Amino acid sequence: MARRPVPLRRPTYIQRLRAPEASRGNALHAGAWWLWALGLATAASRTTNPLLLGxxxxxxxxxxxxxxxxAPWARSYAAFLKLGLFVLALRLVFSVVLGSPIPGTHVLFTLPEIPLPSWAQGIRLGGRTTAEQLVFAFYEGAKLATLLICVGAANALANPARLLKSLPAALYEAGVAVVVAMTFAPNMVADVLRLRTARRLRGRPTGGVKAVLQIGLPVLEGALERSVAVAASMDARGYGRTADVPPAVRHTTNVLTLGGLLGMCAGTYGLLAAEGARYGLPVLLVGLALALAGLRLGGRRSVRTRYRPDRWGVRAWLVAGSGAAVAALMIYAVTLDPEGLKPGVVPLVAPGLPLWPAAAVLIGLLPAFVAPVPPKEAS
Structure with a gap:
């Protein structure tokens, strides 16, 4: 008796949403990671609450x-984390040495004060240090450190080469310079580690001024050779060719792009500043529309093609949307609970954790579940 064929089970909705193993075909768009990180950075700029920043x-x-x-560029997060801690410590040192306009009654210690001339009025060196001014400096330094860490997260997750590949044609020349600048330092660090490992295996010292000088020359030589090789490959592929466009189109492109970028700068400043939240978003949207129109026209000058361009799929929308949701909810929370997001220091009180802004920040965890899993962690 013949056996009936077993029907194949269709994957459930949850299984289809489960993050697949990352490959060249389903790699997440690099711009989605940057939008997600910028959303977190925008949220961090709206608060000084150390609990929310943490x-x-x-x-x-x-x-x-x-x-x-x-990848070498994926190791930059630890460096940005250390840089953030350094900025936080430096902000506290400046507060102790240069003083602070924050009044306070809880004096911790007093340093010898250096008298300054009359033209330096408002600045002091030394003097008393209060708990209120240190807490205020800690809040401000923690916000700046969080911004740096968010940028470091974008550098660690977004492939610079794929980001260059996804740039508009009008920004390709500037994008090459940016990507080379972003990848030079990680590659140089990788070369240093490789050379130090080789010296250690040969029984040679890896510390000291002499070792640094002996390692530095091969590293710079290798970086120069890679730059020459990249320039030769770009020349062989006809890089730099431009199409002929009418002068009116070039002038219109310059006006739209410059005006759009200025509008985006003004709108971003309005969103980051506490007083400009009303006009920040409209100006940002208008500037973005003008910049996109200028880039669209400017793309006519470039005749380059793209091989297997990255697609902006559903997962990219989810990643970018999670960052945008965190930023939007945090901006809205400032109008509802300004004291919870920006705790005061006079009088000195312990900051509390606002519940629904904290829940809004947790939306930023969505990329950890929907973005493709790197091969080393795929099950």
């Missing part, structure tokens, strides 16, 4: 740990 850092760190690869 939550944003935790969200960014978890996503980076879950979705970064072993």
């Amino acid at each position: 939550l944003i850092v935790g969200v960014a760190g978890y996503v980076v740990t879950a979705r970064r690869t072993d």
